[in-house]
Amino acid sequence: MYEYIFVETSLGGFFTSATHQETIQKxxxxxxxxxxxxPTHYxxxxxxxxxxIxxxxxxxxx
Known part of the structure; x- marks a missing residue:
């Protein structure tokens, strides 16, 4: 049996950095x-x- 979690993250933008790699590593x-x-927002x-994720x-x- 498995448990699941759903984590929101961002690929960054003009003024922000991407956080997906840090989230996956953590x-x-x-x-x-x-x-x-x-993808959840466009x-x-x-x-x-x-x-x-x-x-x-x-x-x-x-």
């Missing part, structure tokens, strides 16, 4: 595995600006 160190990345030109990890059945 959760990987905590034992989470990357499942999928989904700018006026149709380019994704924000993403939801889905992580999973196995639940201990002890």
């Amino acid at each position: 959760y990987a160190q905590e034992g989470w595995r990357l499942v999928q990345v989904l 700018n006026g030109q149709g380019k994704p600006t924000d993403y939801e 889905i992580f999973e990890r196995q639940i201990s059945t002890d």
